[in-house]
Amino acid sequence: MGTEKETRIPSYENKMDNTTYTLRECTLDDLEGVIEVNEKELPEDYPYFFYKSILDNFPESFLIAVNNENKIIGYIMWRVERIPSMNSLKIINKGHLVSIAVLEEYRRKGIATNLLKKSMPKIKQKNIIEYVLEVRISNHGAIDLYKEMGYKIDSIKKKYYRDGENAYYMIKKI
């Protein structure tokens, strides 16, 4: 199984400083490592069962980046939202970026870009009409990253975060 995954999701070598890392699907055994990265890098914490339910339901788009020593240095997870369409009775699917983070010492090497590039086609297979995400309006690095990937600011969600900060709602249409 492991070999099959490595073939499907190859490793990427960073040309600038030879940082080698591998992207692969997350497994149950990886969840503690993912939670560690999340707790270190983001103020939004989720309970274990939340990660587990994302892994159970959307495993193909739950990816991790691991370094040479098999340590988890980044992750991305998505879910599908089913929403009634504004102008018809139809239900539409949106791919919602739940969370992405890369350990500070591994940033600006293209890891988040590659996590997005590899996971977006996977969540797209769930018949979504667009990719959506929320990001703190002060998180300029992440906003730049998403803009680089073709996301556009759609609106502001007031006091979206527990500490009262507003979020940009960003969308990339399929």
Ligand SMILES: CC(C)(COP(=O)(O)OP(=O)(O)OC[C@H]1O[C@@H](n2cnc3c(N)ncnc32)[C@H](O)[C@@H]1OP(=O)(O)O)[C@@H](O)C(=O)NCCC(=O)NCCS
């Ligand atoms: C946001 C985050 C995931 C980016 O990870 P990363 O691996 O460093 O991103 P990349 O190296 O792929 O960056 C790609 C591009 O995004 C933009 N970017 C990323 N981080 C940036 C920063 N801190 N400042 C300015 N631009 C940034 C740049 O255009 C960058 O290209 P460049 O390095 O050639 O200039 C990482 O900073 C992180 O984990 N932050 C804490 C968690 C977080 O904020 N997650 C997002 C929540 S919505």
